[in-house]
Amino acid sequence: MNSTNRGLNRFFILLVGLLLIAAGGAVAVLGAVPAVASQAKSIARQLASGAQPWVADPTVGKASLLVLGIALVALVLIVLLLVFIGRQGHGRSAAALRQGDGAMSTRVDLAIPRALLEEHLSERDELAGLRISAYEVRGTPMLKITARCRRGVSPAEVSTMIGRAVDDLERIIGTDVPTFVQLTGGFRAGSAMRSQVA
Amino acid sequence: MTTDARLKQHVVRRELHSPKSGLAIVLALIAIVALAWVGTESVLAALGRPALLLSPSAMAAGARGLPSLQPGVLIAVGAVIAVIGLVLVIAALTPGRRGRHIIGAGSTAAVVNDEVIGSALVRTASSVAGISPDRAVAEVGQRSATIRLTPVSGVALDRAAVERAVAEAADGLGVTPAIRTRVVIDKKGKVGG
Numbered sequence: 001m002n003s004t005n006r007g008l009n010r011f012f013i014l015l016v017g018l019l020l021i022a023a024g025g026a027v028a029v030l031g032a033v034p035a036v037a038s039q040a041k042s043i044a045r046q047l048a049s050g051a052q053p054w055v056a057d058p059t060v061g062k063a064s065l066l067v068l069g070i071a072l073v074a075l076v077l078i079v080l081l082l083v084f085i086g087r088q089g090h091g092r093s094a095a096a097l098r099q100g101d102g103a104m105s106t107r108v109d110l111a112i113p114r115a116l117l118e119e120h121l122s123e124r125d126e127l128a129g130l131r132i133s134a135y136e137v138r139g140t141p142m143l144k145i146t147a148r149c150r151r152g153v154s155p156a157e158v159s160t161m162i163g164r165a166v167d168d169l170e171r172i173i174g175t176d177v178p179t180f181v182q183l184t185g186g187f188r189a190g191s192a193m194r195s196q197v198a
Numbered sequence: 199m200t201t202d203a204r205l206k207q208h209v210v211r212r213e214l215h216s217p218k219s220g221l222a223i224v225l226a227l228i229a230i231v232a233l234a235w236v237g238t239e240s241v242l243a244a245l246g247r248p249a250l251l252l253s254p255s256a257m258a259a260g261a262r263g264l265p266s267l268q269p270g271v272l273i274a275v276g277a278v279i280a281v282i283g284l285v286l287v288i289a290a291l292t293p294g295r296r297g298r299h300i301i302g303a304g305s306t307a308a309v310v311n312d313e314v315i316g317s318a319l320v321r322t323a324s325s326v327a328g329i330s331p332d333r334a335v336a337e338v339g340q341r342s343a344t345i346r347l348t349p350v351s352g353v354a355l356d357r358a359a360v361e362r363a364v365a366e367a368a369d370g371l372g373v374t375p376a377i378r379t380r381v382v383i384d385k386k387g388k389v390g391g
Contacts, residue, residue, distance in 0.1 A: 006217045085227070
């Protein structure tokens with residue numbers, strides 16, 4: 001439901017993977033192919049003896065231009081990565097519904113469906129917990145109902161029950177309320193023995 | 199299709215698959231630590247201070263010295279790095295399905311975690327078999343579920359009845375993709391109810 005950029009996540013993982021394959025492959029080839037190893041050795045010797053001034057000569061203190069450049073690139077990449085991490089999740093909305101535009105627009109606060117649904121559903125035995133939230137999905141607020149089911153209850157019955165509760169909510173508010181329902185377990189807590197009804 | 203339906207479809211598709219956030223964050227953190235170290239070493243070198251672990255010139259010398267290392271070591275290290283990279287590429291390209299199913303809930307979009315399905319099947323199986331729910335375990339996959347029952351020693355289970363009840367219960371779930379059930383009854387029972 002959240003606005004995590006999943007494509008970017010996958011792209012980032014793919015990029016790191018490809019970089020590692022390239023680096024690992026290069027190291028392995030260095031060990032496996034003698035011709036490549038000797039070539040690399042001679043290049044290394046050349047670099048060590050006749051290094052360019054921007055690589056070898058210190059410009060600030062004892063660091064060459066290359067070292068400072070690497071530090072700068074590292075800093076920029078760190079900032080980008082921090083932004084990337086910070087972009088995960090998000091997308092929660094305080095509004096459950098927004099309609100109309102321009103001069104007349106209606107906004108239904110999340111508190112209203114939350115109160116109505118909790119009143120409707122929290123008394124039910126089948127549920128061990130209920131969480132009502134709202135997310136902005138593609139610019140439209142959408143209600144999210146997370147229902148923690150008790151051990152052994154039929155998810156079909158619970159989903160029908162919640163579907164009815166949402167229908168009632170829509171009737172009260174007077175318009176469609178885009179809703180996503182998730183049924184979860186989490187039976188470790190609150191799995192107290194309940195009498196079996198066959 | 200209305201925009202509303204498309205919105206629901208979009209959300210359901212997202213909820214059925216992993217966002218891969220955890221892996222991406224871990225990789226980003228490792229990269230940040232590595233970059234911070236390299237950056238710090240560079241700045242320390244610029245200030246003429248002693249290095250934390252390796253100065254930039256020592257790093258460069260190390261990279262130049264790579265070809266002189268034992269070929270076996272290079273191949274082994276390179277292969278390990280490449281395999282890690284391959285695992286990441288696979289992780290990036292596979293769908294990463296979560297253990298969830300689509301379930302009908304009137305006009306709303308609904309998804310149910312597989313543990314809830316398993317728990318419901320366990321309850322059906324154990325109540326038909328007449329054993330405690332703690333003696334039944336369900337394993338729910340994308341299209342199939344296996345329910346394993348441990349009978350009470352000396353009391354025979356009605357396998358056919360359990361199979362029928364569980365299959366009916368799975369049909370009644372109305373989940374997509376549909377789940378085919380299999381019942382396994384342990385050969386050895388356990389004493390006590």
